[in-house]
Every structure is written in structure tokens, then in C-alpha cells.
Amino acid sequence: MESASSRFLKKNMAAVMTVVAFASLLIVWEAVARFTSAKMFLPPASEILWKFFESFTVPIGKHTMLVHIGVSLYRVGVAFFFATIAGIALGVSMGYSKTVEAIIKPIFEFIRPIPPLAWIPMSILWFGLGDQSKFFIIFLGCFCFITVNTYDGTKNVDSVLLGAARMLGASERQVFFRVVLPSSIPYIFAGLQIAITAGWSAVVGAEMVRSDEGVGWLIVMGMTNGNTVQIMVGMLAIGLVGYVLATAMAKLEGRLCIWNQQQGL
DSSP states (O other): OOOHHHHHHHHTHHHHHHHHHHHHHHHHHHHHHHHSGGGGTOOOHHHHHHHHHHTTTSOBTTBOHHHHHHHHHHHHHHHHHHHHHHHHHHHHHHHHOHHHHHHHHHHHHHHTTSOGGGGHHHHHHHHTTSHHHHHHHHHHHHHHHHHHHHHHHHHTSOHHHHHHHHHTTOOHHHHIIIIIHHHHHHHHHHHHHHHHHHHHHHHHHHTTSSOSSSHHHHHHHHHHHTOHHHHHHHHHHHHHHHHHHHHHHHHHHHHHTHHHHHHTO
């Protein structure tokens, strides 16, 4: 008969493996930083973790870590909202209309490979040094992923479903809202999940544009001052929050697209 501990391990094996993997990484990191020449440029993991947790009560710059994370989340949230609207609208339009695809897709494919950081000088010129330039850079980090995935979803709608809907007398409006859009939702959510983490990553570059708060600022200021600990504290904050955002988006997709998961069973 299985013991309670065996049942617990089987049920939570993925979580246990994750904890073991992170614990092993921290132990190796600590040992390398303490006992090898790498300690000249690699702070011990214990020092990073201590400074990270301390930053929630002791300010870095003007604010504590919670405020820095909140400011960056606000910037990402605003940019992500507008990127979602624009990306879904453009992706669906290109996927559904051959005319729009012929006109817009070549332009989009020309702009898409340009990384968001390359737009920093133009964002300053167009929007100044305030939050608008940061919104623009993060927007670009999100927009392309949402557009591409939405476009792919719209193009990959089952032609049998489209033909059946039209054969039964559905108008083009009904075909679009009852067949095309629902079939594209899994692709859209895949794009949103990638975009939210890409936007969160882009916040570092965005906050290079004259900022005095945010997790990106922590890294930039740490680099300016040669403070390796602060740089890695900022990296830790970005990694943890990015993981939470990606997990939350995956959970949201699971709830809203449960019908799609059931079809795959």
C-alpha cells in the first residue's frame, strides 16, 4: 500500500522537481561565487537574495522594490493593452482579407525584424522623455507577437467550417464572428502569452530612457554605478515577475479556452 509521502510526490512531482532544480542552481552558484575566482564579478546567491528581500523595506533610489515593480507593471500594462487591440485588429484583417494582406503584410514584415531597442532614439524624438516613449517601446515588444499569432490563427481556420457556414446561409459577418474569430482564439492567446513576457523584457530598454524608477532603472543604474548586486537584484525581479505573468496568462487561457482543450482529448 502506498504511503502518504509517495502519493504526495506522485501528485506534485513537477513542483518538487522545480524546487530541486532551483535549489541545486543556487547551491552551485553560491559555491562558485564563494570558492572560485568568479567571485570577482559574480556575487554570491545568498547576497543577491538578501538584498532582494531587503529592497521591499529599504528603498533603492526613491522607492522600495514593490513600487519599482508596480511602476514597471503599469507601463507594461498600458502598452500591452493597446498592443493587444492593435495586434488582434491587424492580424485578423490581414488573415481574413486578401486585399489588406497584400497592402499591409509586406510593410509589417519589413518592420517586424527591427528590435524595440533600435527605436529608442526615434521614440525620444517623437514622444519626448516621458512615459509615452516607454509605452511606445514596450508596445513594439508586444505588438508583433500578437499580430503574427492572430494572423496565423485567422489563416488556419478550417476551410470545411467556412464552407459549411456559407452553405447554410451565414452572412460574411456571421462567418467572421461565429467561425473565424472563435477558431483564432487559441492562437491569439498563444500570442498574448509570448507578448506579455516580451513586453516585460522590453521594460528594461524602455526604462533606459531617462527614468528614475522601475525594475529596468534598477539594472541601468546598477550598471552606471558598477553595482553588480543591484543589477542582479533587478534581473531577479524581472525574472520572477515575468514568470508570474506568463503563468497567469496560461491559467487565463486554460479557463477561457477550456473548450479547445476538451476538443484535443
